[in-house]
Amino acid sequence: MRTPLLRVRNLSLTHSGAERPSPSNVTFDVHPGEVILLLGPSGSGKSTLTLALNGLIPQSIPAKVTGTVDVAGRSTIDTPVAELSTSVSMVFQDPDAQLVTGTLFDEVAFALENLLVPVDEVLERAELALRRVGLWERRNENPDRLSGGGRQRLAIACAIATGSALIVLDEPTANLDPQGIDDVYDALSDLVSVGDRAVILVEHNLDAAMRFATRTIVLDQQGRLAFDGPVDEILRGNTEELIDMGVWLPAATLAGRTLRERGILPPHTPLPLTPDELAALTSGIPTAHLQGEITPAGQHAEVSPDIRASALHPARPEAASALHPARPEAASASVIRARGLKVKRGRHEILHGIDLDIPAGSLTAIVGANGAGKTTLIQALAGVVPPPKRHVSIDGLDPATASPGDLVSRIGFVFQNPEHQFIAHTVFDELAHGLRQAWSHPTKPSAAEIADRVGELLQRFGLTEKADVHPFLLSGGEKRRLSVGTALITRPRVLALDEPTFGQDRARAAELLHLLSELRAEGTTIIIVTHDLQLVAEHATHTVILNDGRLHASGPTADLFATESLFESAGLRLPVLHRALSPQMRGLLTEGVR
Numbered sequence: 001m002r003t004p005l006l007r008v009r010n011l012s013l014t015h016s017g018a019e020r021p022s023p024s025n026v027t028f029d030v031h032p033g034e035v036i037l038l039l040g041p042s043g044s045g046k047s048t049l050t051l052a053l054n055g056l057i058p059q060s061i062p063a064k065v066t067g068t069v070d071v072a073g074r075s076t077i078d079t080p081v082a083e084l085s086t087s088v089s090m091v092f093q094d095p096d097a098q099l100v101t102g103t104l105f106d107e108v109a110f111a112l113e114n115l116l117v118p119v120d121e122v123l124e125r126a127e128l129a130l131r132r133v134g135l136w137e138r139r140n141e142n143p144d145r146l147s148g149g150g151r152q153r154l155a156i157a158c159a160i161a162t163g164s165a166l167i168v169l170d171e172p173t174a175n176l177d178p179q180g181i182d183d184v185y186d187a188l189s190d191l192v193s194v195g196d197r198a199v200i201l202v203e204h205n206l207d208a209a210m211r212f213a214t215r216t217i218v219l220d221q222q223g224r225l226a227f228d229g230p231v232d233e234i235l236r237g238n239t240e241e242l243i244d245m246g247v248w249l250p251a252a253t254l255a256g257r258t259l260r261e262r263g264i265l266p267p268h269t270p271l272p273l274t275p276d277e278l279a280a281l282t283s284g285i286p287t288a289h290l291q292g293e294i295t296p297a298g299q300h301a302e303v304s305p306d307i308r309a310s311a312l313h314p315a316r317p318e319a320a321s322a323l324h325p326a327r328p329e330a331a332s333a334s335v336i337r338a339r340g341l342k343v344k345r346g347r348h349e350i351l352h353g354i355d356l357d358i359p360a361g362s363l364t365a366i367v368g369a370n371g372a373g374k375t376t377l378i379q380a381l382a383g384v385v386p387p388p389k390r391h392v393s394i395d396g397l398d399p400a401t402a403s404p405g406d407l408v409s410r411i412g413f414v415f416q417n418p419e420h421q422f423i424a425h426t427v428f429d430e431l432a433h434g435l436r437q438a439w440s441h442p443t444k445p446s447a448a449e450i451a452d453r454v455g456e457l458l459q460r461f462g463l464t465e466k467a468d469v470h471p472f473l474l475s476g477g478e479k480r481r482l483s484v485g486t487a488l489i490t491r492p493r494v495l496a497l498d499e500p501t502f503g504q505d506r507a508r509a510a511e512l513l514h515l516l517s518e519l520r521a522e523g524t525t526i527i528i529v530t531h532d533l534q535l536v537a538e539h540a541t542h543t544v545i546l547n548d549g550r551l552h553a554s555g556p557t558a559d560l561f562a563t564e565s566l567f568e569s570a571g572l573r574l575p576v577l578h579r580a581l582s583p584q585m586r587g588l589l590t591e592g593v594r
Contacts, residue, residue, distance in 0.1 A: 109126045111162055252273060338356040362525060
């Protein structure tokens with residue numbers, strides 16, 4: 001066997017103020033040609049581990065280190081990070097943390113220039129990397145003009161251009177549309193196909209990663225090495241343990257598990273890992289076998305692609321997702337209205353004349369390809385980006401002219417990047433800040449009341465032990481949960497969330513979605529931006545599809561999902577279970593997957 005590119009021995013990492021190491025006593029090697037999927041529940045130390053592989057821990061980020069990490073025979077403890085960068089390239093969870101120049105081309109060339117690569121080679125590598133991620137035509141634009149997913153692809157291009165033998169990626173496809181995901185994995189597949197490079201991938205979108213990963217390393221909740229081996233062997237052979245740990249699994253695997261439990265698939269059937277495997281397993285089951293056992297998903301007539309906001313209706317039983325029927329109790333009154341909404345960034349118009357109504361009590365999902373304007377729309381609807389006067393109304397309030405205090409009492413907002421909204425020095429104070437600011441005398445809550453409310457949310461989001469920790473020292477998943485908590489603390493009537501499940505393990509994502517369901521039952525209107533169409537199918541009562549800054553379609557979620565062309569024409573792709581299973585088979589999953 002060839003010499004490993006990376007050697008990790010008995011590695012434990014303890015951040016300042018942390019009570020225990022995470023990861024803890026981890027040992028593994030990485031060889032050329034391997035694509036390693038690093039899995040584990042939120043807080044297990046996945047991102048921390050990746051930061052130790054190129055020397056950022058402990059050289060730039062203080063932490064107690066025991067054990068060793070060697071890259072190409074060099075210790076990451078005392079070899080300068082710049083020198084290690086020629087062997088290890090890192091793509092961070094938040095691409096904004098590593099973008100520094102004024103154009104896409106300069107960004108990709110920046111590291112190469114600092115490594116004194118000859119000019120001709122810099123130009124050639126930069127062009128090839130940008131073409132691989134589909135950004136070459138925008139090479140002269142400022143990275144700020146890119147969507148969140150576009151900036152993520154740019155960061156990956158920077159890593160590709162360095163030519164490092166090992167590329168480490170932390171959630172590289174979390175904010176990408178289907179085409180963007182394909183572009184990223186195609187580029188990475190090309191890199192490892194020649195056999196002299198390796199990839200370590202922290203990823204929650206396992207459906208996309210299944211065609212790419214060769215090996216899986218799993219950390220448990222305490223950061224210890226739980227499993228290490230071939231992908232199919234680990235995921236198929238330890239499904240129940242991984243579910244209990246809260247680790248994400250492919251949708252096809254979870255669906256196959258449920259169908260096997262319900263007797264539709266034989267008890268010892270190997271669980272599928274891909275949509276094709278799931279389709280092959282279920283295609284031979286006669287339709288007659290299913291009759292009488294299920295109620296098929298709602299049969300809907302096709303809807304026109306130009307269904308507009310006026311067509312939004314309260315959720316009803318027959319307009320429910322085939323996987324998780326939406327509640328029928330949502331009210332029909334609109335809590336948010338937009339009329340002729342246009343939003344510009346500089347001279348560039350992002351949104352073009354949006355007319356939209358968000359029904360009170362609904363869970364409305366905003367979807368679209370990268371750059372479609374999803375984040376801009378939700379920010380304008382919430383007043384985070386002030387819309388033009390008299391174009392948006394939040395429960396009768398114009399966010400263009402409302403005071404911050406009035407606005408926060410109507411709508412809570414959760415940013416795509418949690419760090420963008422943290423202002424306090426401890427998790428407790430971050431949550432308490434909204435309460436301290438929202439109420440004025442004589443209704444200002446006492447310290448005891450604030451402590452009770454904060455304590456409730458700390459427990460609900462699994463952050464009780466982190467109450468005195470600085471928000472920036474939390475894991476990615478913990479930061480996301482804290483950001484949601486800060487928006488919920490004042491109990492606003494509307495809650496808007498941009499990519500709420502990004503960085504969450506499966507258990508925490510399910511917990512968050514259950515919380516959103518409870519809030520809806522209490523009358524809160526939920527608006528989310530997401531790339532996860534499986535989440536939309538299971539939980540959203542209504543869906544808004546954007547395409548190039550325009551309203552492409554909107555209406556009850558099940559009606560839109562009944563017309564696949566609506567999503568395809570907007571650059572989207574229906575989720576795995578809709579593509580792999582017949583309506584009758586999907587009906588068997590009505591009760592959801594555990």
